[in-house]
Amino acid sequence: MDKKMLKRLEKYMNLNYRIELIEDSYEGGYVISYPDLRGCLSCGETLEAAIENGKDAKKQWLIAAIEDGVSIPEPLEDCEYSGQFRLRMPKSLHKYLADRARAEGISMNQYCIYLLSKNTKLE
Numbered sequence: 230m231d232k233k234m235l236k237r238l239e240k241y242m243n244l245n246y247r248i249e250l251i252e253d254s255y256e257g258g259y260v261i262s263y264p265d266l267r268g269c270l271s272c273g274e275t276l277e278a279a280i281e282n283g284k285d286a287k288k289q290w291l292i293a294a295i296e297d298g299v300s301i302p303e304p305l306e307d308c309e310y311s312g313q314f315r316l317r318m319p320k321s322l323h324k325y326l327a328d329r330a331r332a333e334g335i336s337m338n339q340y341c342i343y344l345l346s347k348n349t350k351l352e
Contacts, residue, residue: 230295234295234296238288238292238295241301242287242291244304247263247264247265247305248261248263248280248283248342248346249261249263249346250276250280250342250346250347251346253272258274258278258279259273259274259343260279261279261283261286262283263283263286263287265302265303266290266301266302269286269290270283270286271285275334276333276335276340277339280335280339326341
């Protein structure tokens with residue numbers, strides 16, 4: 230891959246694409262996808278593994294799109310939303326979420342994103 234293509238890859242890798250994490254109740258583990266990058270998905274036995282595998286899937290998807298001259302969409306949310314919001318919660322819920330995230334080996338932020346995406350149907 231030449232320098233121009235590498236620079237383009239780096240640009241798209243740094244964009245904040247929305248992810249969806251879903252627990253695979255049939256085979257176990259988790260499935261991760263990037264809805265803005267049609268067909269870009271991966272899986273992992275743990276949330277952390279799914280997220281890492283998702284990053285690699287995103288990179289490979291982008292490389293293939295760049296090499297094939299496929300148009301790469303930019304994330305819609307970047308233009309409209311910051312991706313951040315504050316949330317107040319009872320201390321007991323905060324402790325529960327922190328404990329569950331620690332048990333999964335991920336940050337509480339990643340765990341909350343997983344819970345929200347698991348229980349949200351965006352259409």
